[in-house]
Amino acid sequence: MRVFARRGFHTSRVGDIAEEAGVAHGLLYHYFTSKDEVLETVFRENWRQLLDRFAAVEESSGPADEKLRGLVKILLRTWANDPDLVTVMVREVGRSPHLASQVDDIGRGFGVIQRVIEQGQAEGVFRAELDARLASWVVYGALEEVLTGWVMGRLPDGDEEVARAERTIVDVVCGGLARTTLAV
Amino acid sequence: MRVFARRGFHTSRVGDIAEEAGVAHGLLYHYFTSKDEVLETVFRENWRQLLDRFAAVEESSGPADEKLRGLVKILLRTWANDPDLVTVMVREVGRSPHLASQVDDIGRGFGVIQRVIEQGQAEGVFRAELDARLASWVVYGALEEVLTGWVMGRLPDGDEEVARAERTIVDVVCGGLARTTLAV
DNA sequence: CCGGACGTTGACTGACCGTTCAATCGCGCG
DNA sequence: CGCGCGATTGAACGGTCAGTCAACGTCCGG
Numbered sequence: 323m324r325v326f327a328r329r330g331f332h333t334s335r336v337g338d339i340a341e342e343a344g345v346a347h348g349l350l351y352h353y354f355t356s357k358d359e360v361l362e363t364v365f366r367e368n369w370r371q372l373l374d375r376f377a378a379v380e381e382s383s384g385p386a387d388e389k390l391r392g393l394v395k396i397l398l399r400t401w402a403n404d405p406d407l408v409t410v411m412v413r414e415v416g417r418s419p420h421l422a423s424q425v426d427d428i429g430r431g432f433g434v435i436q437r438v439i440e441q442g443q444a445e446g447v448f449r450a451e452l453d454a455r456l457a458s459w460v461v462y463g464a465l466e467e468v469l470t471g472w473v474m475g476r477l478p479d480g481d482e483e484v485a486r487a488e489r490t491i492v493d494v495v496c497g498g499l500a501r502t503t504l505a506v
Numbered sequence: 507m508r509v510f511a512r513r514g515f516h517t518s519r520v521g522d523i524a525e526e527a528g529v530a531h532g533l534l535y536h537y538f539t540s541k542d543e544v545l546e547t548v549f550r551e552n553w554r555q556l557l558d559r560f561a562a563v564e565e566s567s568g569p570a571d572e573k574l575r576g577l578v579k580i581l582l583r584t585w586a587n588d589p590d591l592v593t594v595m596v597r598e599v600g601r602s603p604h605l606a607s608q609v610d611d612i613g614r615g616f617g618v619i620q621r622v623i624e625q626g627q628a629e630g631v632f633r634a635e636l637d638a639r640l641a642s643w644v645v646y647g648a649l650e651e652v653l654t655g656w657v658m659g660r661l662p663d664g665d666e667e668v669a670r671a672e673r674t675i676v677d678v679v680c681g682g683l684a685r686t687t688l689a690v
Numbered sequence: 691c692c693g694g695a696c697g698t699t700g701a702c703t704g705a706c707c708g709t710t711c712a713a714t715c716g717c718g719c720g
Numbered sequence: 721c722g723c724g725c726g727a728t729t730g731a732a733c734g735g736t737c738a739g740t741c742a743a744c745g746t747c748c749g750g
Contacts (some may be wrong), residue, residue, distance in 0.1 A: 335736085335737060335738080336737075336738060336739080337737080337738095345698075345699090346698065346699045346700060347699095347700080347738090347739090348698075348699060348700065348701095348739085348740080348741085349697080349698055349699075350739095351738095351739065351740080352696095352697075352698080356738080356739080357737095357738065357739085425660070429660075449677070449681075452674055452677060452678065453670060453674050455661075456652065456661070456670065456671055456674040456675075457674060457678060459648075459651050459652050459655050459661065460648040460651065460652065460674065460675055460678050460679075461648075462651055463647040463648045463649070463650055463651020463652065463654075464643075464644040464645075464647045464648050464651075465647070466647055466651060467643050467644065467646055467647020467648075467650060467651075468640065468643050468644065468647065470647075471643050476609070476613075477639075477640075477643065486637060486640065487640055490636055490637050490640040490641060490644065491640075491644055493633070493636060493682065494636065494641060494644050494678075494679065494682035495644075495678065495682055496682070497633075497681060497682035498677065498678035498679055498680070498681040498682030519706085519707060519708080520707070520708060520709085521707080521708095529728075529729090530728060530729045530730060531708090531709095531729095531730080532709085532710080532711085532728075532729060532730065532731095533727075533728055533729075534709095535708095535709070535710075536726090536727075536728080540708080540709080541707095541708065541709090
């Protein structure tokens, strides 16, 4: 019943959504009260999955930098699996006046990143003088921008590219947070 | 004549823009052929300024990490000076089907960052094994996300905050790119 | 075979908004 | 003073689109 959503951007009209789903647009209003609710549902459902995977990484044992790598992987792999979905999430999520619940959910994502960073600081792996909250935004921003680049077709796509991006982001971010980096 | 633009987001209606400018909405069409052209003009004009300042930094003498710090400063200071403008740039620039010229201009911005990074690699200040192009996206993404956080009111604003953000971003980014980071 | 409950449809509506344009203003020049 | 022309206005238009609703199909239980 939500199959229709995982394809396509949500800048589209109600008619498009319905067509994608193979039903008349009127039918949408039996399941959702408004177009916005469709988007919200899709977003929430998928973001929740992402949060679950984030939580799993956070709760796993291991050093903070490995966890951070795990978080990066999750986001990039999601892209590889379902570009259209990522398009929606990245483009619509950072958007304007959305419901408080969505903001909360997004905040939870940042919270995970922030806590991992703080853990790293406590362990002495990451520099303690950095503002963990800001750093989490930096990390997320880096990820989102690369995803956006793919979505917009302005960065080359492909499996190797995803792997390369994963390496680059992890290197920069972990290196930047790290208390010490060995010269190569 | 463009005073009207530096206030407010461009998700607004033509009427709003005109009202902001203190003229009747019909008058807009003596100066611009369409609403989109207004946006494009505002964007181009301001982005050009930003590019000029970027270029100045790039051409200045000095180590790459200092230049990078300079670029970060430019973007964050722009925010401090004119939040509304940044709102427009950040929110509308990453957007979908815009003119090729705009894409080119944006690309030029990334180009500057990329070249500074490459310079750093050539100088041995930055790790050479990183993909400079991807890294430039990472850097820009980090900046944009923090700006977005301010725009959305989800990160605390204020002069000290801007300064703190500048430090955090520079630390993470330069540290991450750096060949060696000294333990603190 | 009937009835009604539920799923489904798509023509229709009402509002919004970008764009047009005929009418008006006001300023400078002869 | 008055003519003319660019600047300016805002009512009207047309298209688009989210949301409504009355009608129709289908399926099942009695």
